[in-house]
Amino acid sequence: MLHINTLTFPRRNKLHPYMKLVYLQISFSGAKESATIEGTLVQSFRTIRVPEFDNPGWLWFNISHLKASMTASELVVRRRTLHRESLTVNVTIHSIGTELNKLTISEPLDEKVLNLDEPPPFGYDIFNVSLILKQWEADIVGFQFQFTDDSGSLVIHDALTQSLYCLNTSSPNEPLLIAYRIPLSGTSKTENQPSRRDSQQCSRVRKRKSLVHGTTPGECSLHQWYVNLQGPELQHRILEPHGYYANICRGHCPTETSGQEKTEAQNPLWKTESQNTTISQIPRCVPQTYSSVNMIYIAESGDVSIESLKKMSIESCVCK
Incomplete structure (x- = not known):
């Protein structure tokens, strides 16, 4: 999938590796592209045990907190073994119900042809289970x-x-059930742009260099200000990134004075009035544009979320 911007799931000691992939994809997708899917909410659920139906090959999830607004769902499972020889199998995924302590198995929700001698993208097989x-x-x-x-x-x-997938509930690669609002066909624009990550990194480097060399000393300009998120009070709440450049606007803003204003300023009768000019009329060096920062953090509920936080980093300054 890798085209979402918010993800929550029951808290564990470590992040699910698939969530880390999601975060990295979002981080390099650019703030403008993130804005195009603003408001997308994703919920994620890890496997649980159901003792009365404890079949080792079945996957169970508690979805009691599933939001009614969810429109699509995917089951993410980690492929753990590869066959030595070329071999394909057809696999269908079915939902299992336990109404009135009776098992019911649905018609196929999704179907795939698996090449058992080849790893899937990112190591995960992803099944569309939106019908649930x-x-x-x-x-x-x-x-x-x-x-x-x-x-x-x-x-x-x-x-x-059991042989093909990692099903251990104590493993960081345990199965993950994901539900979200955006349609399954809404893939990220960056999927067909493999060089975008490198180009964005270069762009960020150029921006940081311009903070130092781009302006005359004293003029209104952008200055680096790094916010460290690894302090004692934050490191257990904010998981990624470890810090970011918030930046500040600082410097002198020239005041344009017309010829008439200069004459009036020399006249003692106007001196008192000019002294009473409110501070709000004096040009200030203020932020002009901002960018978002994608962050993984532990919410008050104990869930871990990925969210694009607006106006966290200043990109440019202006006298205003």
Whole structure:
């Protein structure tokens, strides 16, 4: 997926690696592109155990806090093994219900052809399970993978699931269920621009260099101001980034004076009035443009969120 800008899930000691990928993708997507999906909210849920249906090949999630506004959902599972020889299998993903203590298995929610000798992008297989948002009312939802080979013969589902994917709930790569507002087809513009990361890094370097060499000393200009987020009070709340450049505007703003104003200033009768000029009429060196900072932080609820925070960094200054 990697095209979201906010992600929350139950707190763990360490971030889920997939969330780290999301954060990195957002960080290099640019503030303007982030603004195009402003307001997107994403919820994420980690696996739980359901003792009465503790089949080792099934995945269970508590979605009692799922927001009604969610419009799409994906199941993210980490591929942990590769076959030594070229081999393909067909896999379908099904939801499992437990209404009245009876199991019900749905029709296929998504289907993929897996090349077992090749790793998937970023190491994760991602399945579209959006249908559960329309038809699910219970707090607990389960998933089962069903496999067939090229001949159509059924494969032992649970055994292959355990062999193929990382299912350990204590592992940082445990399965992740993601629900979000934007449609599945809304992919990031950066996916087809592999060189954008390098170009943006160069752009940031040029901007920082201009802070030092771009203006005459004393004039209104942008100055670097680095905010360290690794202090004792913040390092356990803000996970990424470790700091950022907030910057400040500082310097002299020249006052334009017309010929008539100069004459009036020399006249003692106008002296008192000029002294009473309010400070609000004096040009000040103030921020002109801002940029956002993408941040991973622990919210008051204990969830971990990715959010693009507006006006966190000053990009340019002006006398106003």
